[in-house]
Amino acid sequence: MATVTIWNEFRHEREDDDVAAVYPDGIHETIADGLTDGERVHDIQYATLEEPDHGLTEDVLERTDVLLWWGHEAHDEVADEIVDRVHRRVLEGMGLIALHSAHYSKPFKRLMGTTCSLQYREAGETERLWVVDPGHPIVDGLDESLELPRTEMYGEPFDVPEPDRLVFLSWFEGGEVFRSGCCYRRGSGRIFYFRPGHETYPIYENEEIRRVLRNAVAWASPTDGSPRTFGERE
Amino acid sequence: MATVTIWNEFRHEREDDDVAAVYPDGIHETIADGLTDGERVHDIQYATLEEPDHGLTEDVLERTDVLLWWGHEAHDEVADEIVDRVHRRVLEGMGLIALHSAHYSKPFKRLMGTTCSLQYREAGETERLWVVDPGHPIVDGLDESLELPRTEMYGEPFDVPEPDRLVFLSWFEGGEVFRSGCCYRRGSGRIFYFRPGHETYPIYENEEIRRVLRNAVAWASPTDGSPRTFGERE
Amino acid sequence: MATVTIWNEFRHEREDDDVAAVYPDGIHETIADGLTDGERVHDIQYATLEEPDHGLTEDVLERTDVLLWWGHEAHDEVADEIVDRVHRRVLEGMGLIALHSAHYSKPFKRLMGTTCSLQYREAGETERLWVVDPGHPIVDGLDESLELPRTEMYGEPFDVPEPDRLVFLSWFEGGEVFRSGCCYRRGSGRIFYFRPGHETYPIYENEEIRRVLRNAVAWASPTDGSPRTFGERE
Amino acid sequence: MATVTIWNEFRHEREDDDVAAVYPDGIHETIADGLTDGERVHDIQYATLEEPDHGLTEDVLERTDVLLWWGHEAHDEVADEIVDRVHRRVLEGMGLIALHSAHYSKPFKRLMGTTCSLQYREAGETERLWVVDPGHPIVDGLDESLELPRTEMYGEPFDVPEPDRLVFLSWFEGGEVFRSGCCYRRGSGRIFYFRPGHETYPIYENEEIRRVLRNAVAWASPTDGSPRTFGERE
Numbered sequence: 001m002a003t004v005t006i007w008n009e010f011r012h013e014r015e016d017d018d019v020a021a022v023y024p025d026g027i028h029e030t031i032a033d034g035l036t037d038g039e040r041v042h043d044i045q046y047a048t049l050e051e052p053d054h055g056l057t058e059d060v061l062e063r064t065d066v067l068l069w070w071g072h073e074a075h076d077e078v079a080d081e082i083v084d085r086v087h088r089r090v091l092e093g094m095g096l097i098a099l100h101s102a103h104y105s106k107p108f109k110r111l112m113g114t115t116c117s118l119q120y121r122e123a124g125e126t127e128r129l130w131v132v133d134p135g136h137p138i139v140d141g142l143d144e145s146l147e148l149p150r151t152e153m154y155g156e157p158f159d160v161p162e163p164d165r166l167v168f169l170s171w172f173e174g175g176e177v178f179r180s181g182c183c184y185r186r187g188s189g190r191i192f193y194f195r196p197g198h199e200t201y202p203i204y205e206n207e208e209i210r211r212v213l214r215n216a217v218a219w220a221s222p223t224d225g226s227p228r229t230f231g232e233r234e
Numbered sequence: 235m236a237t238v239t240i241w242n243e244f245r246h247e248r249e250d251d252d253v254a255a256v257y258p259d260g261i262h263e264t265i266a267d268g269l270t271d272g273e274r275v276h277d278i279q280y281a282t283l284e285e286p287d288h289g290l291t292e293d294v295l296e297r298t299d300v301l302l303w304w305g306h307e308a309h310d311e312v313a314d315e316i317v318d319r320v321h322r323r324v325l326e327g328m329g330l331i332a333l334h335s336a337h338y339s340k341p342f343k344r345l346m347g348t349t350c351s352l353q354y355r356e357a358g359e360t361e362r363l364w365v366v367d368p369g370h371p372i373v374d375g376l377d378e379s380l381e382l383p384r385t386e387m388y389g390e391p392f393d394v395p396e397p398d399r400l401v402f403l404s405w406f407e408g409g410e411v412f413r414s415g416c417c418y419r420r421g422s423g424r425i426f427y428f429r430p431g432h433e434t435y436p437i438y439e440n441e442e443i444r445r446v447l448r449n450a451v452a453w454a455s456p457t458d459g460s461p462r463t464f465g466e467r468e
Numbered sequence: 469m470a471t472v473t474i475w476n477e478f479r480h481e482r483e484d485d486d487v488a489a490v491y492p493d494g495i496h497e498t499i500a501d502g503l504t505d506g507e508r509v510h511d512i513q514y515a516t517l518e519e520p521d522h523g524l525t526e527d528v529l530e531r532t533d534v535l536l537w538w539g540h541e542a543h544d545e546v547a548d549e550i551v552d553r554v555h556r557r558v559l560e561g562m563g564l565i566a567l568h569s570a571h572y573s574k575p576f577k578r579l580m581g582t583t584c585s586l587q588y589r590e591a592g593e594t595e596r597l598w599v600v601d602p603g604h605p606i607v608d609g610l611d612e613s614l615e616l617p618r619t620e621m622y623g624e625p626f627d628v629p630e631p632d633r634l635v636f637l638s639w640f641e642g643g644e645v646f647r648s649g650c651c652y653r654r655g656s657g658r659i660f661y662f663r664p665g666h667e668t669y670p671i672y673e674n675e676e677i678r679r680v681l682r683n684a685v686a687w688a689s690p691t692d693g694s695p696r697t698f699g700e701r702e
Numbered sequence: 703m704a705t706v707t708i709w710n711e712f713r714h715e716r717e718d719d720d721v722a723a724v725y726p727d728g729i730h731e732t733i734a735d736g737l738t739d740g741e742r743v744h745d746i747q748y749a750t751l752e753e754p755d756h757g758l759t760e761d762v763l764e765r766t767d768v769l770l771w772w773g774h775e776a777h778d779e780v781a782d783e784i785v786d787r788v789h790r791r792v793l794e795g796m797g798l799i800a801l802h803s804a805h806y807s808k809p810f811k812r813l814m815g816t817t818c819s820l821q822y823r824e825a826g827e828t829e830r831l832w833v834v835d836p837g838h839p840i841v842d843g844l845d846e847s848l849e850l851p852r853t854e855m856y857g858e859p860f861d862v863p864e865p866d867r868l869v870f871l872s873w874f875e876g877g878e879v880f881r882s883g884c885c886y887r888r889g890s891g892r893i894f895y896f897r898p899g900h901e902t903y904p905i906y907e908n909e910e911i912r913r914v915l916r917n918a919v920a921w922a923s924p925t926d927g928s929p930r931t932f933g934e935r936e
Contacts, residue, residue: 091816091861093369113815114793114888117932130624130645131460135327135422140458144625155935156598156637157612159793159889164398164864165419169624169637169645174936177598177637177645185399186816187861188369224374226365230819233857234876325582325627347581348559348654351698364858364879378859389701390832390871391846393559393655398630403858403871403879408702411832411871411879420582421627464585467623468642561837599928603795603890608926632866633887653867656837692842694833 002065002221003043006031007056009071010048012199019199027070027204031099034210035217042217049074054082061085066095066220068213069102072199078106087111091187092228095220097213100197103158108193111186112160118178119155125173127151129180129196133167138181138192138215146208150201154178160193170195181212183219188228190220236299236455237277240265241290243305244282246433253433261304261431261438265333268444269451276451283308288316295319300329300454302447303336306433312340321345325421326462329454331447334431337392342427345420346394352412353389359407361385363414363430367401372415372426372449380442384435388412394427404429415446417453422462424454470533470689471511474499475524477539478516480667487667495538495672499567502678503685510685517542522550529553534563534688536681537570540667546574555579559655560696563688565681568665571626576661579654580628586646587623593641595619597648597664601635606649606660606683614676618669622646628661638663649680651687656696658688704767704923705745708733709758711773712750714901721901729772729906733801736912737919744919751776756784763787768797768922770915771804774901780808789813793889794930797922799915802899805860810895813888814862820880821857827875829853831882831898835869840883840894840917848910852903856880862895872897883914885921890930892922 008028012019023030032044045064047055049071061067067086071078083106090096090111098108103116127148131139155176161184168181180195194212197203204210242262246253257264266278279298281289283305295301301320305312317340324330324345332342337350361382365373389410395418402415414429428450431437438444476496480487491498500512513532515523517539529535535554539546551574558564558579566576571584595616599607623644629652636649648663662684665671672678710730714721725732734746747766749757751773763769769788773780785808792798792813800810805818829850833841857878863886870883882897896918899905906912 111815113813115932119932119935121935128643132624132626132647133419133630134462134625135419135424135457135459137457137459139460142460144461144463153935156600157602157930157932158600159930159932161863161886161888162601162633162866165630166634169647171639171643171645175596175639176935177639179600179637184863185367185369186863190369223369223371225369225371226373226376227378228368228859228861229378230817230821230859230861233821233823233855233878345581347579349698353698353701355701362877366858366860366881367864368859387701390834391696391698391836392834393696393698395629395652395654396632396835396867399864400868403881405873405877405879409830409873410701411873413834413871418629420629462625462627464583464587464625464627467587467589467621467644601887602930603887603892603925603927605925605927607928610928612929612931653835653837658837691837691839693837693839694841694844695846696836697846 001042002217003045003063004035004066004068004217005045005047005060005064006068007047007070009074010050011074012072022200022202027199030204031068031070031213034204034213049077054078056082056086058085061089061094064094065222066097066217068097068099069105069107070099070197071105072101075104075106083107083110090189090191093188093222093225095189095222096191097216097220098191098193100195103193111191114161115159117159119176121153121174123153123174124150125153128171129168130171131167132169133165136165136167137219138167138212140215141211142208148196148203148206151196151203152198154195188222188225192216192220235276236451237279237297238269238300238302238451239279239281239294239298240302241281241304243308244284245308246306256434256436261433264438265302265304265447268438268447283311288312290316290320292319295323295328298328299456300331300451302331302333303339303341304333304431305339306335309338309340317341317344324423324425327422327456327459329423329456330425331450331454332425332427334429337427345425348395349393351393353410355387355408357387357408358384359387362405363402364405365401366403367399370399370401371453372401372446374449375445376442382430382437382440385430385437386432388429422456422459426450426454469510470685471513471531472503472534472536472685473513473515473528473532474536475515475538477542478518479542480540490668490670495667498672499536499681502672502681517545522546524550524554526553529557529562532562533690534565534685536565536567537573537575538567539573540569543572543574551575551578558657558659561656561690561693563657563690564659565684565688566659566661568663571661579659582629583627585627587644589621589642591621591642592618593621596639597636598639599635600637601633604633604635605687606635606680608683609679610676616664616671616674619664619671620666622663656690656693660684660688703744704919705747705765706737706768706770706919707747707749707762707766708770709749709772711776712752713776714774724902724904729901732906733770733772733915736906736915751779756780758784758788760787763791763796766796767924768799768919770799770801771807771809772801773807774803777806777808785809785812792891792893795890795924795927797891797924798893799918799922800893800895802897805895813893816863817861819861821878823855823876825855825876826852827855830873831870832873833869834871835867838867838869839921840869840914842917843913844910850898850905850908853898853905854900856897890924890927894918894922
C-alpha cells in the first residue's frame, strides 16, 4: 500500500567480489524481496548514489511514503542539497528506516543532532536481538528474541538521543550490548533505526529480519495529521 | 472494526435534571453516536456501574479492543477486583481512553502510579485546544486548534508521569493551561487521556471532539506484538 | 548530606546460613558501608519489616531524603497503609532506590503502574553492565562497563514503563540482556531501579556498585521545586 | 561556581534606539546581572558575533561549563565552523541555554534536528508561564506561575523533538499556548530552551526570570560521567 523508496549506495556490490557473491543484484533488490511477502504489496522504487540527485529528486521523494537507507563507505559523497531535501520530507511526514551503517548517514545524523558514533568489531560473532517492547507493531509476529549466527558487532555507547521507544536490544557473543531498534518522531515523520545488516553476511535474507522490515514500513508510513502552520499570526 | 466498550458511571443522568437534559439516554449513548460516522463502524458495547461486575466481566473485557471510561462522582464505588481486571487487560494490550474526570478513576490512577490531581474551576469559560503534535494519528483531519465555547477549566500542575507523547494543550479564558491529550504505553496497552467532556455541556456532540475520539479508538487498538513471557528461564 | 533510610526485609539473613555468611549484620549494614566513603557522609537510618510500621513511621519518612529498598521473599507482608505512605512521600519529592528483587516490591509496583515482571535464572553467571548514558551523574567516575563475576540473571522483557532515562544495560553470559539502571520521575520524586544485588553473592561489597549507589543517592535527593497546589481554583 | 559564557549577537543594541534604551550595555550585561545574585557567583565571560571566531575560540569553549545564547536577526552570519565547535562541546558535556529567538540559532537547530519553527505575534500581550513540573530544579523557589505583562507571543506548533522534560507552559492573552521551558540531553550535554526574552521588553530584569536562569545554569552544568569511547573495539 505504501510507496517505498530503497536507497542504496550501491558500491560494495560492484567493487568487492565477496559482497557481489551475497548481493549480486545489489542489496536493494534483496531488501525489496523481503518487503513483498504476498500480503503487503508495496510500490517499490530504487535510488542509488551514482544517479543524478542520487535518485532522490523532488518528485521521487514527494511520492515516497517510507525511505529505506543503506549506505556504508560513501556517506560523505551524498550532496548536502539532497540531505536537505530528505530532511525536509521526513519532517513533513515521510518515514525513514536507517539500516545498519546508516547510523553514520548524513540524513540520520541531521535528524538526530548527535554524532551517532558507536563501538564495532568485525568478527562474525553471534547476535541475539531481544524484544523489549512486546506491544510494539514493529514486532508483530516475532518470537521473544531472534538470533543471527554471524554478524558485525555494534556496541554501546551509541551516541543518539534517548529513543522515543526502544524496541530491540542486542546481545553479542563477545560481551557487548546495543540498542538495535530505536523509534523516533521528528516533525511529522517516523524514524526507525535498525541495526542488523551487513554487506557480506546475508542478513536481509533472514525471514525474521524481513518481517521486522515489513512491520517497520507499515509503522513508519505517514498519517494525515493536522496542518503544520508556522510564521506570523493574525 | 475494533470492539469498543464504553463504560459509564451512569448516575448523573438519572439523578440530575440538568444532566438528563443534555444526555437523556446516558452519556455513553452520545459517545457511541460519535464513534459511528459511517466510515469506521465499531462493534460497541456498554457497561455501567450498577451492573454485576460493573458490566466488566472477564468475557466482556476479553473481547474488548478499546475501553472508554467515563466516571465522575462514584470513583470509589468501583470494586478493586474489577480494577485489577481492567488493569491486567490493558497491560495485555487493550486500549484505554480516559475521559475528562476519569483522570481520577481507579484504573487510570493505577496505571499512572501518581495522584492524577489537578486544578479546576467550573465557570463555563472558553477552552481552545491546540495541536502540539501535528503528525499524530489522533489529530488526523483536525485543524491546528479547536474551540469549545463553554467548559469546566482544568489547570496545571497535572500530577501524571511525563506523557510518552503530548498531543493537545488547552488554553483557558481565565488564564490557565493544561496538557489535555496525553498518550501513554503501559505493558502492551495504549492509553489516551482526553480532557474535554462534561456532564452539563454537550461536549461529546461537537464534531471535532468526535473525530478525536474516533481517531483515538483506532490509535489505541491492540496490535499483535510478540509474546510477553515472564518467570524462570531454562 | 542527605538523610538516607535503608529498608531491609531482613529475613534471609536470619533464616538462611548461606545468606548470613555473606551479610552477617544484614544486607542494610553492607549497603550503608558503601554509602560512607569518607567524602559524602550521609545520615543513615535503618528500617526493617518486623518493626512497628515496618520502621517507616510518618516521622521517619518525613525526614528521609532518599529511601533504599531491599525486599525479596516477603513483599506481600508489607502493609498497604505503609505503601500508601511511601508512595505519597515519593510524589512529594523523596527519592526511591529500588534494589534488585525490589522490582516486585509494593512501592515500586505502585509507582510504575505495571507488573514489573521479568525473566530470571539463578546460575551464578557473569554479568557485564554497560553504561549507555555516559553523561549521567549516576555514572560519575565509572569506566565504560563493569563486570560482576557471579550473578542471578534478569532478562527482558521487563514490564515497566519506558524509563525517562536508561543508564545501564546488562549483558549476561547465558545470552540475555536487561535494562539494569532505569531512572523515573513520579510527582516530584526521583526513582532509580538498579538491578545488581543478591542475597548470596556479595554484590554490595563491589566498589563500583557502591559508587553507583552513592551517585544514585545524590541524584535522587529532592530539590526545592515549586508548590504542588491542587483542587478548586479561585 | 560554573564558568558561564554569554553569547550575544549584539547588534540590535547598537543599531536600534529602542533596544539601546532597554539594554544600553548590551543584553549580555543584563543577563549577567541576573546570574550574580550574591549566593551563586559564576565566572562569567562574554562573546559576541563581531569578534574573531564570534568570541568562541576553542579555549573559551573548553573552559565554558554553560553557554547562554542570544541571537535574533543575524543567525545566518554565524560561521558553520563555530557551530561545529559549539555542537561538539555540547555533546562532550557543556550546557547550552537557548534564549527566546535562539530557537532559530544554528547551534540549537543542529542539536534538535528539526526546523524549530513556531508561530509568533508582536503585540505586547500578557504571558503567564505555568510550572508543569514542580519537582524540577529549574523551578526551585518559584511560585506555581509567573506573569510577564508585555511580551511577544510564540505559539504552537513548535517544531522540536518531544522534550525529555517539559518544565513550563505559556498562556498568552490572545489565545495561544507554548512549550516555553524544554529540557533535552544530547550526548553528555544538557540543553534548556527558555522562551521569555525580547529586545525591547525588559524581560531579563524580571526577578523570577533571573531565578530561572540561575537555576538553569546550575542544572545545565556538566557532571563527570563516564568515558565516551567510540570506534573499533579489541
